[in-house]
Amino acid sequence: MTRKIWVFDTTLRDGEQVPGAKLNLYEKLEVAQQLKKLQVDIIEAGFPASSVGDFNAVKEIATKVGNTDDIMITALARAVKADIDAVYNSVKFAEKPLIHIVLGTSDIHVEKKFGKSKSQILDIGVDAVKYAKTFLPDVQYSTEDASRSDFEYLWATIEAVVKAGATIINVPDTVGYAEPEEFGELIFKLNDRLKNLNDQVLLSVHCHNDLGMATANTLSAIKNGADKVECTINGIGERAGNAALEEVVMAMNIRSAVYQAYTNINTKEIMNTSKLVSSLMGLDVQVNKAITGDNAFAHSSGIHQDGLLKSRDAYEIISPIEVGLDDMELVLTARSGRHAVKNALEKLGFNQLTETQFDRIFESFLELADAKKEVYSHDLYVIVENYYTKHNIPHNQDITHYSDNFYELMGLQVISNSIFPSASIKIKKGKHVLKSSAVGTGPIDALYSAISEISDLDIKLIEYNISSVSRGKEALGKVKIQVEYRNEKYIAKATDTDILKASALAYINAINSIVVDHLISVK
Known part of the structure; x- marks a missing residue:
């Protein structure tokens, strides 16, 4: 018998905590809209108490993305009234809002982070859930650092907050300390007790990747009774990141006989979502990354x-x-x-x-x-x-x-400045040598405008990426681009010690691919 696994995406909260990955309101909204196309069940849209900007972004997502009953919108709160107020006032515009509260349960968190007793922390958690329940029927409670917590205290906390009204219990492996066998055993024991306490409460997991086991731990939890998984696109997040949504979902799809479970994820939107998140956050996906890396297929x-x-x-x-x-x-x-x-x-x-x-x-x-x-x-x-x-x-x-149909780079000159970026290009086509100059918003725009003028093809640049493939004075730079021509997309690459030359070569490779498809092959 297969059962549904709820997919909770925290790209816009935990994923955005990566240094340098901060998104503005419009970018967060664009990612949220794509996550809806991906058909995640829950979007964690941010941490509204952290800033006015984040509050407004969560509110906008709740209003424009959470305006249907097929998706739930939530945001994170610490176990304090001000945070809970901020979450409620930002997510309440969604059709299905959820308040998410987090509070540590490990000895390290209780004694060293909070400096309180276990009973005090438990009471704070119960009071927070009761307060949140005065606003909304759906409340998730996360027992931070659960994988390093004393089991009986962890269970006492879960039992107390469920009786206080929590509808989802999330068990995080906050620092990626767990390994699959022990984490699976932990979830099995908690699930057994939780279903006997209240079988309507969902059991969730949130795994980090510090030891490279986030996906494995998440899948182990599914096999042992977890109802919901928290993931991010491309596995981004604090430190080494989180369980990658695409890895968890595709593992369940390919090994369905093992996991006996399914998700509502529209897998054909995985690559679109990965590319959007990577582009907007400026976080390259490692080339050998499972499912979404350039070399995965x-x-x-x-x-x-x-x-x-x-x-x-x-x-x-x-x-x-x-x-x-x-x-x-x-x-x-x-x-x-x-x-x-x-x-x-x-x-x-x-x-x-x-x-x-x-x-x-x-x-x-x-x-x-x-x-x-x-x-x-x-x-x-x-x-x-x-x-x-x-x-x-x-x-x-x-x-x-x-x-005679193909283009070959002969030379280029690019002038980069803040006033008048320009480029001149010399290209050979068959026996003819063609020249062009153009200005642009920047050196690459000018360079590509000059090349496009020679090719006379209506090409749209969709993606432009630079990466280093070697070190030292003679370091090679790799340029990868994606262009669109007549609603078809083309990917091309080039490598050179001169990054501008590599950029020109990549663009010319793309043009030549278009020539193959639209000029030569149809003859």
């Missing part, structure tokens, strides 16, 4: 590519389409095998090559891959053209000069 190993082309399930347990991507990505590099390169050539129409012809073309591919790191479709066209020209071989596609 990219395959460059020849052995893996060969296996995937024979059977998708050889190296792929999740279809990229399930999380909102187009499909798996076979990245052509020097590590790619013959099968992957032949498959890529066949997709471009070169499906009648003899073994000898392919061997020579594959040799040229490896030479280029060693020099360029990643090979694109337009590179393959040029490799084939060079081979045909060298050996005077006619081709049945009636295209004799592929390279």
